[in-house]
Amino acid sequence: MSERDEAITRLLLHREIEEFLYREADLLDERRYEEWLALLTEDVRYWMPMRRNVKFGEESREFTREKEDIAWFDEGKDTLTRRVRQILTGIHWAEEPVSRISHLVSNVELAEITPSLAAPGEVLVKCRFLVYRNRVETETDLLVGKREDVLRREAGGWRIARRKIVLDQNVLMTKNLTFFF
Amino acid sequence: MSERDEAITRLLLHREIEEFLYREADLLDERRYEEWLALLTEDVRYWMPMRRNVKFGEESREFTREKEDIAWFDEGKDTLTRRVRQILTGIHWAEEPVSRISHLVSNVELAEITPSLAAPGEVLVKCRFLVYRNRVETETDLLVGKREDVLRREAGGWRIARRKIVLDQNVLMTKNLTFFF
Amino acid sequence: MSERDEAITRLLLHREIEEFLYREADLLDERRYEEWLALLTEDVRYWMPMRRNVKFGEESREFTREKEDIAWFDEGKDTLTRRVRQILTGIHWAEEPVSRISHLVSNVELAEITPSLAAPGEVLVKCRFLVYRNRVETETDLLVGKREDVLRREAGGWRIARRKIVLDQNVLMTKNLTFFF
Amino acid sequence: MAYRSGLIDLDKGEISREIFVDEAIYREEQERLFARAWLFVGHESQVAKPGDFAVSCMGEESVILCRDRVGQIHVFLNSCRHRGMKVCRYDEGSTTVFTCPYHGWSYGLDGKLVGVPYFKEAYESRLDRARWGLVEVAQLCCYKGSVWANWDEAAPAFLQYLGEFRHFLDLVLDGWDGGEGGTEILGGVQKWLIPCNWKFPAENFSGDSYHNISHRSVDLAGIGPSGSNRRDMPELLAARKLHIALPERGHQTTSFLLPRAAPVSAAYQGSPVVADYFQACEEARRRRKGEWGRMMPLVGEIFPSTAFLGRQPRSIAVWHPRGAHQTEVWRWYLVDREAPREVKEYLRDYYIRYSGPAGMTEQDDMENWNYAHAASRGVVARRHPYNYEQAMGQEVENYEFDGFRVPGSTLDITDAKSSEHNLRNFYRRWAQFMEAESWEALAPRPDRAEAAE
Amino acid sequence: MAYRSGLIDLDKGEISREIFVDEAIYREEQERLFARAWLFVGHESQVAKPGDFAVSCMGEESVILCRDRVGQIHVFLNSCRHRGMKVCRYDEGSTTVFTCPYHGWSYGLDGKLVGVPYFKEAYESRLDRARWGLVEVAQLCCYKGSVWANWDEAAPAFLQYLGEFRHFLDLVLDGWDGGEGGTEILGGVQKWLIPCNWKFPAENFSGDSYHNISHRSVDLAGIGPSGSNRRDMPELLAARKLHIALPERGHQTTSFLLPRAAPVSAAYQGSPVVADYFQACEEARRRRKGEWGRMMPLVGEIFPSTAFLGRQPRSIAVWHPRGAHQTEVWRWYLVDREAPREVKEYLRDYYIRYSGPAGMTEQDDMENWNYAHAASRGVVARRHPYNYEQAMGQEVENYEFDGFRVPGSTLDITDAKSSEHNLRNFYRRWAQFMEAESWEALAPRPDRAEAAE
Amino acid sequence: MAYRSGLIDLDKGEISREIFVDEAIYREEQERLFARAWLFVGHESQVAKPGDFAVSCMGEESVILCRDRVGQIHVFLNSCRHRGMKVCRYDEGSTTVFTCPYHGWSYGLDGKLVGVPYFKEAYESRLDRARWGLVEVAQLCCYKGSVWANWDEAAPAFLQYLGEFRHFLDLVLDGWDGGEGGTEILGGVQKWLIPCNWKFPAENFSGDSYHNISHRSVDLAGIGPSGSNRRDMPELLAARKLHIALPERGHQTTSFLLPRAAPVSAAYQGSPVVADYFQACEEARRRRKGEWGRMMPLVGEIFPSTAFLGRQPRSIAVWHPRGAHQTEVWRWYLVDREAPREVKEYLRDYYIRYSGPAGMTEQDDMENWNYAHAASRGVVARRHPYNYEQAMGQEVENYEFDGFRVPGSTLDITDAKSSEHNLRNFYRRWAQFMEAESWEALAPRPDRAEAAE
């Protein structure tokens, strides 16, 4: 395969992944939660650690540890499904009336493609996110950070197998996290 | 046409549209309003409905109706042209001194291509926007939401035939809307 | 070269540049400053002018002049290197504890390619940036604006030869600029 | 007490900046003005059917406007009596009961506390539910579709509060053809924030006939109903332009008074249908309304915080205080209920491009209010009062023109071009409210006389 | 003084909204409550080794919790004595000295001022370093791993301050099997902001047994440890549900009291390992703790701002005031130190989905606190007190059940379903703190008696 | 009154944190300091030609600096007399008149109200335009290019206010070669916000010779003009480092005093052109200025809010109060007008990397001011005063070195390394301003004597 052809293949994959992430954002922003759940693998891990202020050189202490320490989120599909179910009851007060949310996904990069670009089975995707939430009258939240997603190709197409959310906050400046990143 | 070729065609169109939207943003942010007007079809519709807080399940009441109810914007080319003319008088105090504005356009997706990818005449494009405005000393506005544009291919290239702006706000937290989305 | 082939070449270059900028953002957000420095040419110019509120029609007075007037930044590689060195001392209090920063780069456009698309040696790239900084407990800054980068192809790949940063602020609403754009 | 007499000196025509920027005075205003005066709450058509509700505001506070099972309209404080939770967080809708999401107390559409979880078990049925219903306004008045409310039972009834200003409100609420309350509102209430004290827009709509320069850019751009300039009304050339104020009430308007034999305007040439419609209405109105058919209210303010535009864009705006330095505006747009669809659309388009945050006219007003307020906050600025001398002392009682006797105190600005008569009237009343301990002292003399009889 | 008696009327069961929204009262609270009461600061395991430190808060202020060279624990105001610089800006770490980044004064782990640049040259060695060490709390108490501090040396010792409430804290800090202080905390302290006055969560955790509707959605979604509903504890069906409050102390809890012969629960069927573990602990606890093994604290509040959940998710929360209208919550999560890894993981997962800003249960609490507070700020709303009548006067002293005599004042809500007994107890104490000039007047009568002996 | 004596105790060398964080004291400062003291407004070169204007600030308020038709410089409050609108919203420009965008009143460059729409019609020509011009400062002084203003006509003239401190200002405004006012400013005034009380930077620039640790990182990075460390001035090794303060004036500086026979420095080895230039200037200055040529002001503060750096980066900074907890800094950079382009560029580059929000040196200062302020706001923190004991009582009057008699009160820190003499001087004056009802009580004794003659 010529170098150019490979570059094109890479390009097509990049676009495919980008499109997947944008459509996912649409589902969330359009409150189509069940369709969103369908994009998650059965063994999905959805993890958002907490962050500490640490001394220069002690970066290892910055994040709470996965499956060890407390986190903002550390979930599997079951809990995520229950979260969706809760919103869909229509009496989840924290989302009544529902929030107006926009997910801006940018800096999308394919960090790792396995087993190969030719036959990509899993892709590690890095991006930045900006989640804007506005509720009721003037209640407003702005959440910005990085995301690391592992997408897996399954029968139906790409699925989210893992999502690590790195929010650029220490004290969480939002009263609750009743939405997804 | 092979699947790959079609994918490439799709890719090229996507890039073409993205480029169009970015250049449009440049025109607005560089205050080249007349050039911007030239990007609008004669029959352009520029609509920004207002949003209500409604009960779960009553989403149909969320937006004010086009051509029926009051909206933030519901315009044709004539009014848009007058708005530009007003700014260009140099005595439109609300823009004197002019605002410092950046349009961040992200999550660009082609939702619909007609009549065909091979010969695209109109494209329905969805995206997210973040408009940052800063004026005078420290006056600052942040407006985030979704946009749905219908682009039409005309002699001179792509033109905006319709723009629907969905701002994620209820009470508008900006004293005035003297700029374009 | 067929029109389509050329379009594809353009596309590949665009992607290549975009990828470069995203990876650069990763280096900054991951505090890999030395690697970041390696992306700058020896003769790099890093310039961020100040902005004034001026009367309509007097746009020429809006920006402070390069190499003439005072600016927020007007640097070469030597100073940028010293800035990095300062952060790496671990006692640069303004960055102790280090800031949590995300660079969102959007609206990436190739404004100029020289000498030719076929053999690009230098590319003028325009984009929008959103820099989000969060420190200590709740200290938060949001900086939005435009960037004009000149990227030059060197042995090791693309390098930043010039960066002009246009921040959409007049009175700087951030106590210090201890990070890079 | 932060407010003190002397801040308002109407003999000299000077008013201290303190009343706009001082936070203690602002807090006093909440008690003395907004908790005692009549406030516009909304329009009956927002709650057309039993069970319909729409959230509104009175001063800083959220209220529920709703129609109960028997069709009666109510206005309640939007706060649960148990622990204060905002019981209704939707802008509008329809319901049979307001159930509080915190502990589940529920209130009927008439405000009664109808549901209390564990009423028997936990309260042993001893909670006096009659005492713990939603807080209802002391007085409510529905007038030609408009809904008004007041927290003070000692206040005079709404129509008495209006006095002769009622005629002007009629001209806003009746159809263009003079038909009794022939108006309806267009869907959607505009709500937005302005960084200035609420009295800047209030005085502006009381009849600031002086800020033409503010709107020069839109006049140049031209957005008038006939597509030419901002507003064009040829027929008014022969009319008198008046500042009409009701002393001791604080209501005032800028209106045109036509001569008996006024030509009927030929406006809206942009659209024949619209032109014909207004022409027909014009004639009908004059017939129906007789003398008052000659009166054309341009703009006006019903004390303290309700403003109207009487012509196009016909609308009602309320200035909700949001701290001394911020105001939340709500605006409702009116059209003739019976007007042809094309007319409604035509007007709607005009309203949108004229008014509100995206309105090419008001954008510049808000810019001025914003920075006039901001530049008045400093210690040195506060030493220098604003000037309200314009045409001082030129007003007359019983102004008459071509056989029409105008109520209240009038200043003819046809030749004077402008005056601050209305603004002085507004602040005179404002000062009375700030000084009066109760409505005893506030009731206008004529009314007191009336009462005495 | 902004606070005045009458705002709290417990005979009528009414409390003014002022105490939640008034900013002057808020400022008084900082002096009268947070600078005089015992506050939870952290857990010994956060500073396990000499030199370890963790930053915490007392009221509005940042403090340093650290362990000095000889292993003693200290709590210092996190502010340099020279010019106030925050000497420690890291959340945690290990050090030998705290060096101020402004001018370099450095303080030992015992707070002593050990380093002063140019001490000889510029101060001629005359600066009395002993007087200028870090400000240390007046009293400190480490109890079963938990660390408490108090700025007022006149306050009673922590255990005396707790009184008989100590038994409930024991049930939180001991292992599930009753082992003395057998708990440890999971890594990571949750910190987040809520837009409401700190007393909303404080009263909620004092034993608001009434807000079921708040959590109906999560009950429907089902996140209980056995995967069914939010919390499930079959064994409690036979138990008495009690509101237990210590008058004159302000501590209170909602707890279950099991009958002597209570079946041991068969919970956590989701995971055999976990189920077995708790079954075993259950039995051990009853053996070890005897009568108190029958007590199951669900939730409780140690006056004024420390709350705990006694079962799952077992945790301690502190409500830090951040202005009258905002609260910063810090929460620590507890598990049995000796529990098998699988149990810890199981609980951790449950804690995360239940509690905190992402907790499916607390999300709705915070929504209610937010808008209950917001809707209580206006001038009209403030005229209408909150209602705390629920089951008023139904409490008894010396409540006894199946041979167990409960301390303090108890209200059995097994049949009553709910009461506001605990809340009244909380605000009664709150009022005492606001009124008392010193601890003289605050010391509970029993303690004074004691002291007299 | 919020301020009370006792907050400043200079015998003990202690100052209460209240004066930095209390909002009522802050409001008093606006009246007592900023409305009575001399403030730096800008540089004549910003308004070189008639009609030129530049917006500036005095305290919290915006002012217009402009040059009228006859070339005279004025400073006006940037607020329309009619309704307060900010008449000039551009940072700089050139005009013949300032026209208010709200109602169109226009003011000449001399502040006179020259245009009033409908003056004849609406005001019947009765508005006393002479009384309603722009509010002009009570006193103005242009000194060697710098422009100063004062709102209080009772204040002494600027040079008298400066007293002998004038010599130090000269050294900043004259050319490096001693040429009278030989400086010009580089284009662009830096403006940025810092989250701290304005007195943190004010005391820092009064001569905080103690915060070396703050800048250790930049010293390591090395940004000095010779590329080595932050600032390097070999010739100063032989000099005396002095804290010089003018009692009763509140001005102070950290300066170097060279011996009579000081070697001329060999700095700026990085660039021959620059090195030669300074060498030449050095010699010229000593010739021209004689004894004063030996004085090298490093940093200084002219009471209350104007600071200067006397060497490189040569600049003037003003600390504008923006509430008790925020400061807006404005900074102008100076170079010799006659210097070769290469020298100007060289200095400019150095200034940019040294100063301001992107300045590698000041970044750390601002971090410290930010968190020193933040950590001083709590109720407990406020109980503990800051310490200003450093080298207390070591100052002398009439300090002399190698035949040069230094004015005011001096503390030689060459050996002491550091002192807080200047800071005490600053706060002593600050307290006088807060206490004095008028300039009567504020005029320094020497001046009063003078006046008496």
Ligand code: FES
């Ligand atoms: S707050 Fe409404 S029921 Fe408790």
Ligand code: FES
């Ligand atoms: S502030 Fe800590 S040493 Fe000065």
Ligand code: FES
């Ligand atoms: S405010 Fe300036 S003219 Fe009215």
Ligand SMILES: [Fe+3]
């Ligand atoms: Fe207007």
Ligand SMILES: [Fe+3]
């Ligand atoms: Fe709860």
Ligand SMILES: [Fe+3]
């Ligand atoms: Fe410094």
